[in-house]
Amino acid sequence: MPGQASCGGTYAMRMTKAFGKTLREKPSEAEMASHELMVRAGLIAKLAAGIYDYLPLAWRSVRKIEDIMRREMDAIGGQEINMPVVNPADIWQESGRWYDIGPEMVRFKDRSGRDMCLAMTHEESVTDLARRYVDSYRQLPFVLYHIQTKFRDEPRSRGGLVRAREFIMKDAYSFHRDSEDLQRYYPHVCRAYERICNACGVPVVKVLSDVGMMGGNMAHEFTYLTDAGEDTLILCPECGYAANREVATFRKERAGTVGSELPKVGATEKVSTPGKNTIELVCDYLGVDPTASIKTMIYFPQGGEKPALVAIRGDLDINERKLANCLKTSEVRLATPEELEKFGLVQGYMSPVGLEGFTVVADDSLQEGSGYVAGANEKDFHLKNVVPGRDFKADVWADIASAREGAPCPVCGHPLDARRGIEVGNTFMLGTKYSASMGAYFRDEDGSLKPMVMGCYGMGVGRLLACIIQENRDEKGIIWPVTVAPYHVHLLSLGTSARVKDAAEGVYQRFNEGRVEVLYDDRDESAGVKFNDADLLGMPVRVTISERSLDRGGAEIKLRREKGSTIVPLEELYATVNRMIQEEFERYRQD
RNA sequence: CGGGGAGUGGCGCAGCUUGGUAGCGCGCAUGGUUUGGGACCAUGAGGCCCCGGGUUCAAGUCCCGGCUCCCCGACCA
Numbered sequence: 001m002p003g004q005a006s007c008g009g010t011y012a013m014r015m016t017k018a019f020g021k022t023l024r025e026k027p028s029e030a031e032m033a034s035h036e037l038m039v040r041a042g043l044i045a046k047l048a049a050g051i052y053d054y055l056p057l058a059w060r061s062v063r064k065i066e067d068i069m070r071r072e073m074d075a076i077g078g079q080e081i082n083m084p085v086v087n088p089a090d091i092w093q094e095s096g097r098w099y100d101i102g103p104e105m106v107r108f109k110d111r112s113g114r115d116m117c118l119a120m121t122h123e124e125s126v127t128d129l130a131r132r133y134v135d136s137y138r139q140l141p142f143v144l145y146h147i148q149t150k151f152r153d154e155p156r157s158r159g160g161l162v163r164a165r166e167f168i169m170k171d172a173y174s175f176h177r178d179s180e181d182l183q184r185y186y187p188h189v190c191r192a193y194e195r196i197c198n199a200c201g202v203p204v205v206k207v208l209s210d211v212g213m214m215g216g217n218m219a220h221e222f223t224y225l226t227d228a229g230e231d232t233l234i235l236c237p238e239c240g241y242a243a244n245r246e247v248a249t250f251r252k253e254r255a256g257t258v259g260s261e262l263p264k265v266g267a268t269e270k271v272s273t274p275g276k277n278t279i280e281l282v283c284d285y286l287g288v289d290p291t292a293s294i295k296t297m298i299y300f301p302q303g304g305e306k307p308a309l310v311a312i313r314g315d316l317d318i319n320e321r322k323l324a325n326c327l328k329t330s331e332v333r334l335a336t337p338e339e340l341e342k343f344g345l346v347q348g349y350m351s352p353v354g355l356e357g358f359t360v361v362a363d364d365s366l367q368e369g370s371g372y373v374a375g376a377n378e379k380d381f382h383l384k385n386v387v388p389g390r391d392f393k394a395d396v397w398a399d400i401a402s403a404r405e406g407a408p409c410p411v412c413g414h415p416l417d418a419r420r421g422i423e424v425g426n427t428f429m430l431g432t433k434y435s436a437s438m439g440a441y442f443r444d445e446d447g448s449l450k451p452m453v454m455g456c457y458g459m460g461v462g463r464l465l466a467c468i469i470q471e472n473r474d475e476k477g478i479i480w481p482v483t484v485a486p487y488h489v490h491l492l493s494l495g496t497s498a499r500v501k502d503a504a505e506g507v508y509q510r511f512n513e514g515r516v517e518v519l520y521d522d523r524d525e526s527a528g529v530k531f532n533d534a535d536l537l538g539m540p541v542r543v544t545i546s547e548r549s550l551d552r553g554g555a556e557i558k559l560r561r562e563k564g565s566t567i568v569p570l571e572e573l574y575a576t577v578n579r580m581i582q583e584e585f586e587r588y589r590q591d
Numbered sequence: 592c593g594g595g596g597a598g599u600g601g602c603g604c605a606g607c608u609u610g611g612u613a614g615c616g617c618g619c620a621u622g623g624u625u626u627g628g629g630a631c632c633a634u635g636a637g638g639c640c641c642c643g644g645g646u647u648c649a650a651g652u653c654c655c656g657g658c659u660c661c662c663c664g665a666c667c668a
Contacts, residue, residue, distance in 0.1 A: 156666080
């Protein structure tokens with residue numbers, strides 16, 4: 001069958017022989033629909049928090065998902081390899097990540113005391129491979145990928161396979177002569193990613209994202225939109241702008257502020273504002289709009305040396321991801337009230353005016369306008385007529401504001417939407433972060449030695465499986481897209497009469513010989529149990545054989561995703577079922 | 592790591608307030624009756640009530656400590 005993944009040569013399975021069972025009730029551990037269904041249908045079993053067994057049905061799907069990934073990665077020049085789960089520490093020390101990454105990476109010593117770790121991703125090992133095998137620009141570009149189990153000791157696993165600690169991931173790495181070549185290649189990966197997700201029945205949107213621990217200069221996420229998601233995306237319904245909230249921008253338009261109406265303001269003026277320790281209270285009290293006020297917070301960068309004083313327009317919120325990025329640190333932490341006290345500051349009355357010893361970071365929203373209200377750095381007092389640049393200087397001017405629903409789109413100005421989603425895959429333009437630090441150089445045409453320019457592209461296999469089920473289901477159970485269904489056909493017999501049994505066995509035989517992927521419910525169960533299990537397990541085509549169907553002339557055929565059914569004579573069953581499967585595949589055909 | 596919740600046969604839960612023989616539904620086993628939407632009858636098996644300490648004549652229940660798991664947040668793919 002075209003485009004059809006094989007499952008190790010096993011086409012048919014009797015339910016009386018199949019390992020696993022279905023659960024009638026919702027397991028207490030499951031919150032998300034996909035998680036509940038995967039446990040109830042006997043797809044996965046939890047061994048520990050975030051650590052799961054994949055049972056036979058799930059594993060068949062996993063292999064089909066992987067084959068779709070292979071097909072698409074091969075189509076854009078990928079070559080599959082496999083890299084070790086266990087890495088020696090030294091390559092991670094070379095890249096620096098041994099020191100940057102926290103306890104989410106599992107570290108241990110081997111018997112001779114050598115530092116080792118469980119690779120949570122494979123930039124280091126693939127870069128090591130590249131530096132040992134590549135000498136010349138003539139060998140570039142190339143793309144390697146592998147599909148492998150990874151372990152990250154997540155602070156909080158959730159949603160079954162959505163966020164597991166041990167998970168299967170497809171990771172691809174491309175190596176280029178220069179960044180232009182990477183930029184030419186990058187869109188091909190993005191297209192492949194969309195094709196993979198679409199082939200699996202999971203719609204995704206491509207959004208701008210933070211580079212995170214990978215480093216590099218540009219990154220996208222491929223996100224499945226669902227309320228059960230854990231990422232927040234900022235989307236423009238008008239022009240298609242899409243970004244993770246971590247990096248999303250927006251137009252900081254001003255609406256009738258004091259500053260814009262009064263280009264020239266006098267010296268700052270200290271005013272009494274007893275008890276007015278929030279933007280809302282102080283603005284109400286002084287009768288000014290929050291857009292004419294300055295919000296000030298103190299943060300400590302990771303490592304915690306010099307604190308940062310962060311100023312932003314009063315109506316906006318600080319985006320800690322953006323702040324961390326512009327402070328060139330991995331994360332930031334808000335100062336506690338006790339720490340503020342040590343600096344002689346009071347929460348609610350702070351401002352950058354007249355303070356020293358801080359890295360002052362100001363949001364670019366404050367670059368325009370003047371005559372702001374800001375804290376006086378004294379309890380119960382604020383300052384009026386504060387002019388950024390005149391009354392305080394910032395060490396860094398940057399966009400550190402958090403985009404939110406309703407803010408104007410940075411591209412077209414239309415109000416933005418905020419949606420939840422699950423990140424299925426990501427693509428990074430890494431640049432030379434790893435090749436330069438690990439010495440992966442090549443000789444270019446002009447004789448010069450250059451670091452290879454890299455891209456890396458990850459996609460979670462188990463997470464995609466969870467998304468497939470989250471998206472393709474109803475109140476009765478899973479509705480597998482045929483492309484990734486464990487079996488294509490669910491054959492069930494009702495009743496114990498020899499007539500029915502013989503007919504069902506005959507059909508099963510015929511399907512088996514014809515290599516139709518069929519799950520045969522040959523159990524001695526009541527009709528209700530069999531139908532409900534068939535709905536729960538969700539194979540695309542259901543074939544029912546019973547006294548009633550035989551009286552009506554054959555077997556009943558029903559698509560899981562549709563309501564109606566038809567009776568087909570037994571002689572025509574094989575051909576009809578094959579045609580229906582073909583038609584189902586057509587629905588997921590790409591291009 | 593902060594906040595909340597839960598650990599009782601395989602699964603889902605009650606019992607704990609007010610200490611006194613460990614229960615229900617589903618599942619499982621055996622026999623029988625059933626078979627188009629989670630059937631019925633009968634019989635039966637299955638428990639370190641998360642762990643450790645304490646109080647008490649007596650602890651699933653009260654007290655102290657710990658572990659595990661789930662949810663929200665932080666963080667992350």
